[in-house]
Amino acid sequence: MRIAVIGGGAAGLGAAGAAKAVDPSAEVVVYTADTDVAYSPCGIPYVHGREIDSFERLFLATKEQYVNTGIDVRYETTVEAIDPKSRTLRIAGEGEASYDRLIIGAGWNYAKVDVPGADLDGIYEVKYIRAAMDWDQRLDSCKSAVIVEAGLVAMEMVAALLHRGIKVTVVDRAPWPMADVLDPDIVEPVRQAWEDADVDMQWGNWVTAFSGDGSVSRVETEQGAIDTDIVIIGTHKVPNNPLAAAAGLQLGTTGALVVDSRMQTSDPNIYAAGDCTEIPHGVTNIPIQGLTGSHAYSQGKTAGTNAAGGTRHYRPVFVPWGLLAGEWMIGGVSFGETLATALGIEHVVGKAQGITRARYYPGVRPITVKLLAEPGSLRLIGAQMVGGEGIKERADFLAMAVRVGLTIDELATMENVYSPAIGALNEPVSVAAQNLLAGL
Amino acid sequence: MRIAVIGGGAAGLGAAGAAKAVDPSAEVVVYTADTDVAYSPCGIPYVHGREIDSFERLFLATKEQYVNTGIDVRYETTVEAIDPKSRTLRIAGEGEASYDRLIIGAGWNYAKVDVPGADLDGIYEVKYIRAAMDWDQRLDSCKSAVIVEAGLVAMEMVAALLHRGIKVTVVDRAPWPMADVLDPDIVEPVRQAWEDADVDMQWGNWVTAFSGDGSVSRVETEQGAIDTDIVIIGTHKVPNNPLAAAAGLQLGTTGALVVDSRMQTSDPNIYAAGDCTEIPHGVTNIPIQGLTGSHAYSQGKTAGTNAAGGTRHYRPVFVPWGLLAGEWMIGGVSFGETLATALGIEHVVGKAQGITRARYYPGVRPITVKLLAEPGSLRLIGAQMVGGEGIKERADFLAMAVRVGLTIDELATMENVYSPAIGALNEPVSVAAQNLLAGL
Numbered sequence: 001m002r003i004a005v006i007g008g009g010a011a012g013l014g015a016a017g018a019a020k021a022v023d024p025s026a027e028v029v030v031y032t033a034d035t036d037v038a039y040s041p042c043g044i045p046y047v048h049g050r051e052i053d054s055f056e057r058l059f060l061a062t063k064e065q066y067v068n069t070g071i072d073v074r075y076e077t078t079v080e081a082i083d084p085k086s087r088t089l090r091i092a093g094e095g096e097a098s099y100d101r102l103i104i105g106a107g108w109n110y111a112k113v114d115v116p117g118a119d120l121d122g123i124y125e126v127k128y129i130r131a132a133m134d135w136d137q138r139l140d141s142c143k144s145a146v147i148v149e150a151g152l153v154a155m156e157m158v159a160a161l162l163h164r165g166i167k168v169t170v171v172d173r174a175p176w177p178m179a180d181v182l183d184p185d186i187v188e189p190v191r192q193a194w195e196d197a198d199v200d201m202q203w204g205n206w207v208t209a210f211s212g213d214g215s216v217s218r219v220e221t222e223q224g225a226i227d228t229d230i231v232i233i234g235t236h237k238v239p240n241n242p243l244a245a246a247a248g249l250q251l252g253t254t255g256a257l258v259v260d261s262r263m264q265t266s267d268p269n270i271y272a273a274g275d276c277t278e279i280p281h282g283v284t285n286i287p288i289q290g291l292t293g294s295h296a297y298s299q300g301k302t303a304g305t306n307a308a309g310g311t312r313h314y315r316p317v318f319v320p321w322g323l324l325a326g327e328w329m330i331g332g333v334s335f336g337e338t339l340a341t342a343l344g345i346e347h348v349v350g351k352a353q354g355i356t357r358a359r360y361y362p363g364v365r366p367i368t369v370k371l372l373a374e375p376g377s378l379r380l381i382g383a384q385m386v387g388g389e390g391i392k393e394r395a396d397f398l399a400m401a402v403r404v405g406l407t408i409d410e411l412a413t414m415e416n417v418y419s420p421a422i423g424a425l426n427e428p429v430s431v432a433a434q435n436l437l438a439g440l
Numbered sequence: 441m442r443i444a445v446i447g448g449g450a451a452g453l454g455a456a457g458a459a460k461a462v463d464p465s466a467e468v469v470v471y472t473a474d475t476d477v478a479y480s481p482c483g484i485p486y487v488h489g490r491e492i493d494s495f496e497r498l499f500l501a502t503k504e505q506y507v508n509t510g511i512d513v514r515y516e517t518t519v520e521a522i523d524p525k526s527r528t529l530r531i532a533g534e535g536e537a538s539y540d541r542l543i544i545g546a547g548w549n550y551a552k553v554d555v556p557g558a559d560l561d562g563i564y565e566v567k568y569i570r571a572a573m574d575w576d577q578r579l580d581s582c583k584s585a586v587i588v589e590a591g592l593v594a595m596e597m598v599a600a601l602l603h604r605g606i607k608v609t610v611v612d613r614a615p616w617p618m619a620d621v622l623d624p625d626i627v628e629p630v631r632q633a634w635e636d637a638d639v640d641m642q643w644g645n646w647v648t649a650f651s652g653d654g655s656v657s658r659v660e661t662e663q664g665a666i667d668t669d670i671v672i673i674g675t676h677k678v679p680n681n682p683l684a685a686a687a688g689l690q691l692g693t694t695g696a697l698v699v700d701s702r703m704q705t706s707d708p709n710i711y712a713a714g715d716c717t718e719i720p721h722g723v724t725n726i727p728i729q730g731l732t733g734s735h736a737y738s739q740g741k742t743a744g745t746n747a748a749g750g751t752r753h754y755r756p757v758f759v760p761w762g763l764l765a766g767e768w769m770i771g772g773v774s775f776g777e778t779l780a781t782a783l784g785i786e787h788v789v790g791k792a793q794g795i796t797r798a799r800y801y802p803g804v805r806p807i808t809v810k811l812l813a814e815p816g817s818l819r820l821i822g823a824q825m826v827g828g829e830g831i832k833e834r835a836d837f838l839a840m841a842v843r844v845g846l847t848i849d850e851l852a853t854m855e856n857v858y859s860p861a862i863g864a865l866n867e868p869v870s871v872a873a874q875n876l877l878a879g880l
Contacts, residue, residue, distance in 0.1 A: 010865075040798060040800070040860065042798070042858070042859065042860050043798060043800060043801070043860045046801065046860060046861065051801070051802055051861070052800055052801065052802070057800040058800060060799075292857065292858050292859070293858045293865060294855070294856055294857070294858035294865050294866070294867075295855065297865060298855075315853060317855060318855060319855065320855050320856060320857045321857055321859075322857040322859050322862050322863065323859045323861070323862070324859065324861035324862055329861075329862055331857060331862075358480060358482070358483060359500070360480070360483060360492055360497035360498060361483070361486065361491070361492065362491055362492070389829075390830070390832070390833045391857075391862060392830070392856075392857040392859070392862040392863035393830045393833030393834055393837065393863075394833055395857045396837065396854065396855070396856045396857060396863075396867060396869075397833065397834075397836065397837035397840070399854070399855050399856075400837070400841070400846070400850065400851075400854050400855075401840070403850075403854075403855075404844065404846065404850065406840070406844065410840065410843075410844065411840075413755060414836065414839070414840050414843075415734070415735065415738075415757060415758060415759065415760050415836070415839050415840075415843075416734055416760060416832075416836045416839075417732070417734070417760045417761055417762040417771060417831075417832040417835045417836060418482070418732050418733045418734035419482065419732070419761075419762050419763045419764065419832070420480060420482050420483045420486060421486060421491070421763070421764035421769075422762050422763070422764055422769055422771075422831060422832040423762065423832035423833075423836075425450075425733060425734050425737060426734070427734075427836060429836075
């Protein structure tokens, strides 16, 4: 059996590895337009910020290691078309290649900032490692940067640029950072830290053009022009699906591929995984897109397993997420108040401000937890958090709590570890639940 | 209504505050033999270790603050007897005091090391803050210390003594640290760190006498004598219940007070909370004793609420716990393999070694998670962990998972946050569950 994989990211490589595990005799070929696979693109902002000392450290495996596992990775190779009827791919400069099963892990692109000058040099999309290496050198001589939209990567890049001593301007249509996902009270410590670091935050503003002589030197906006050495695109992710669309595969409301629980697309020989797919949200059943690397990897394993003849199902998602923005970790599960309200989902809210260790223990940090519950049943349906540590672990917990239908009463009476160096007497998740009950 | 409280720890003060909240007109009197209340005894080892710079920082509230809340705290006041029939207490040097409701939060003592010389000077029980201040000065001139039994406080005190440059010897009947609770593979990194720091570990040995001229200078053991400047008692907690026993209150198999879910003792006017009570273990229903400060506080609130005429129930416990032992956090939920085996509880096990952040991110630490499940149903029944960070939050999560009957399949398919600075691609809890399933 010949299994072709489009994309060398977490989805594609997860799929390739799982397919090979199910059917070691399968010929597994991964096509990637990138120069490399098996590196962590999520680490790029932290190399720019000098938290990590070298791009080399982001590589997880060498090309040789993939050869040894029997996965045939074709680098810098672009798939130009998929023909589901004949089960062939058209490869740029090479002609046709057949497949028995195809797995699409084509990933995402930044939403286009479709204004004049968008093709100028000096406009940086943080994504590929070789490009990042070049950009990193360029940052050495940068004095100023404009970030267009304070999306997820932008949250990390602001901190990175500040560490490099670069003056930062943020231009965003929305009224606060990551406004499509985050509640304003949760992101407030980050916004305050940006203000303290003299980040010029232009909320409710948008780019009308980029200008400059070959390389961008000026960003024109609805509210005036900004001189800058560099522009960083921080827009939200959109699925990279022109190939799939041209092949007639069914796309959903988000523009991403519709898949079933086996990650099978509308064509029975084609599977998909990662940011090019949409997955039902566990609470609302609304298909959503643009999840995390661990989702992509797990979906890839599901797609690869099924493509090779095994059986594995992927479940609706509750989307625990988190990131480090300077000194603050932010994160959440499912949705916050802003998004729940926008979706018309009734909810009641409880919030608590706590601390991560005993008040007197070195390294103690504040942490704020907000819980959303369904009125009446008081089942947990969402959460948002900001704090100095312990956000990832709580998000994982609360995602499971939403999945299994835990109620606020359960959380209000939860037991918690108290030990001065590692946890405070009162667990903020529990206090938020107690506050929710007290507020009813 | 006159509510008397015996004990000024987390249980007693939690009870006093809750009683006052339910019935602000109640007269609430707290009797404590200690010189202070509202400090964190759990912080004492870390002041000895110099992680915390002053004992003053351990105080949570001033005596004045308690006066302002209307709680009458009687310091250095010993209750000598309880007469449930007449509802009176006998107070040392003061005579009788009546109560309408009594709450006993009398706490715990270290299990006695009942050998000759046990009353010598120089034998330190880490417990009271004023005594700790004196002992802390004494540690300045100490060159050597013998810790008798590697219980919970001993785990913290070894690190503290090493930070002070004091030569440490541990004498313990058991074959590894905290052997009554911890599995040997989980505690191994701590044991290894102790070995690396030249701690003299005498497992399978026990004290036969303390000797010295007024102050202890030698510990006699079954396997020879040890010269030492100081002895630290690290034995397990036993409930402090001579008063309750003399009053005829029902004690359970652990020697602790039997209470119902309202924390009511066998006498309807007497409630109890904290380390002097025993609480059913949620998995086995066996009454257990010697929980944490957060358990004591929560039980205190339950006892105080009910004593004052409110209604609040306390649930069986799943006991998330954790601590910092030098560079390693250890912790768990319910029980580990050793204890499950000793109790005759059938179980299957899955274990995983993971990392706490992306492999390349600064501060990344190893973490090991072991899960125990009921054969057949595969419901989670216990967990043990050791790692560099994130133990407390995972223990809280897994305690809830045991409480609500989550299965290994749920944990194997859990979603997790992946973001380089705060979490790794693979969550070790999930991988441990996957490994358990793979091993069946």
